[in-house]
Amino acid sequence: MRTPFYFSRNNAASPLAAVGTFNLAEISTYDLASISCFLVDGKSASEAIDNIGAIRQHDNPLIYLKPIVLIGNMNTLIKTVEENVDHSASVEQFSPEYLDNLSASFETINQWIDAIPDVATVSDSSSRFKTLRLMASRDLKITPYYTVEHHNGFNYPKLKPLFAKKDNSIERTLEFLEQQQLITAKLKRRAHFCPHCDCAFLNFKETCxxxxxxxxxxxxxxxxxxxxxxxxxxxxxxxxxxxxxxxxxxxxxxxxxxxxxxxxxxxxxxxxxxxxPRVLADCYNCHRTMEPDNLDLRDINEYEVSALGKNAAIFGLDALFTSILSTDLNLYAQDEFKNFLAVERSRIKRYKLSQSSIALIHLGNLESLFETLGKKAEQVFKELSVVFKSVFRESDVISARNESVFCVLMTETSETNANLAISRLSASVDDLFKTNSNIDLLISSAIYNVVEFDSLEDQLDLFLAEKSSL
Structure with a gap:
């Protein structure tokens, strides 16, 4: 039987005697599959929003997909926070029977999560894929909520906690998923927006x-x-x-x-x-004045997951580039890659006749390229796959941690020669994107001697941490 847990980032005690506390810093000590939902305290709106964001922005589907219940005094629960969660309840309602009924009400969602292949080990870093899975797990119809609290006049409350930045990432993500036929759109209304700052709050005036x-x-x-x-x-x-x-x-x-x-x-x-009179529009956000014909007229849609999207959400939506690479190159799973790495390290140490290297490669702005290239992305990434295939040999072992991070075991290759290979890769990629668009694919890399390379996870975490600090 699954049970609820009180979510706390500072290890605060649960206000409910029958409910244990979940501390994100001690994630390895919990059986995540046995958790029915997370309870989030709604006394402080800002703290509740932070906690909801911490859950939804986590990469583990056993965490970010879990139902969230906002708890507190029903008179003090804030409506805008309630819209971000699956359910809200007063502390006074909670009893052993209520907790059992609450867990039972979320069983359909939890069974959906259980059906994800290798759910205990997968990591979802793509905001697009997380959005698709959140919608599919609840069979959600995402409807725009019109509000003065957002500068473009509307948002999608259920998806909002998935995104750390308060920009138009949600709209771009939904547009992308629609382009890939993973979700379907239905027009709710059309609205004018400032072309400079995307604000919907405009004053139309008649002037001299x-x-x-x-x-x-x-x-x-x-x-x-x-x-x-x-x-x-x-x-x-x-x-x-x-x-x-x-x-x-x-x-x-x-x-x-x-x-x-x-x-x-x-x-x-x-x-x-x-x-x-001459009609002009004033923007309340950036204070610019413009002709109505220069405003952006856009559709505001509601969305639901398509049949294709439901299947992709369960069984995995490989990134387009990773999927294409798998066709041209033999991509190994992370566990298999670790085995190859261990064998190669032992071989080099024993015979001391040669050197092998490992390269960590990060494609920094792959998601933005999807948005910019649109339908052309598949063709461009096929050409990019050809570049990868021309640089790496059949004896090299390649694994993808996710859609933008790759590990390459370059056998019988010194660090100097490995750096030369990565330089050829970067130069070829630059040439490819100069031909296809005015965008650059940001490639960063790190080269290590196999003998000195201890833990794949630790080195990857260090590599990505150094990148994010730049």
Whole structure:
């Protein structure tokens, strides 16, 4: 029977006597599959948001996919935080029976997570894949929530905790998944956005065509049938009646004595009179003024997972490049790679006749290339795979930690020659992307002597940590 755990990053005690505390720093001490959901304290909105983000931004699917329940006093729970989680409940509701029912209500989600192949060892670093899996695990229809708290006027609350940055990453991710036919979109509304800052809060104003001031007044034109005089309505007003300023006759009945052919405007700044004001839009965020035709008109959609997406979410959505590489090169699993590494290290140490090296390679902006290249990405990555194949030999052992980090065991290769090979790789990649686009694929690498290379995990963590600190 799965049980809930109270989630705490500072090891604070659970407010519920029957519920244990989960400390992320001690993750290895827990049986993650036996956890039904995480309980998050809702007393402090900022702390709750941080804790929810810590769960959803974790790479382990047994953590980030777990249902989250916001707990606290129902009068103090904040609606905007409640929208980020799967369920909310008052502390007073919790009893042994309620905890059992709560766990049972999430069993469908947990069974879905259990069905992920090798779920105990996989690591999902791609925000796109995590988004797809979160949606599929709950069969979620992601609907836009309109709010003044976000500068573009809407967000997708259930997905928001997956993303650390408060930008348009969610929209870009959903657009990408739709392009790959993993989710389907349905139009909810169209809206205008500032082309400079993506803000939806705009003020449309009528202005003077000459000086662009919006300090204008509007009046009607009066046409007197009898004498033909035409002037502003203000000029025809005489005490409590209407009188023609030209012939002094009273105007009593519209359509009989006079008509109103149109309206006109007068600028109080430059005194210019005109019939058609110039419409401009002010952005409340960046304070720029622009023509309405220059605004971005975009669709705001709701999304749900397609049949293809449901299958990919369970069995794995290999990154496009990794999938193509697997076709052209023999990519080994991490455990197999470790075995090859151990054997090669022992061989070199025993015979001392040659050298072998290991290269760690990181492709830094692979996700942004997907967005920029769109449908062209597959063809470009096929060409990139050819580059990899031309640099590495059949005797080299290659493994992918994820879609952007690769480990290469270069047998019978000194560190000097390994560096030359990686230099050829970088130069060929640069040439490829100069031909296909104006983007650069950021490649970083580190070369080690196999004999001095102790732990693959430790060296990878150190390599990636050094990269992130730059």
């Amino acid at each position: 065509p000459d000086c662009q001031s919006d300090n204008i007044e509007t009046d009607e034109l009066i046409h007197h049938f009898k004498c033909g005089h035409t002037d502003s309505a203000a000029k025809f007003k005489h005490f409590n009646k209407m009188q023609c300023p030209k012939c002094d006759n009273d105007l009593k009945h519209i359509g009989v004595d006079y008509d109103k052919p149109s309206t006109f405007h007068e600028c109080n700044e430059c005194s210019h009179t005109f019939q058609d």
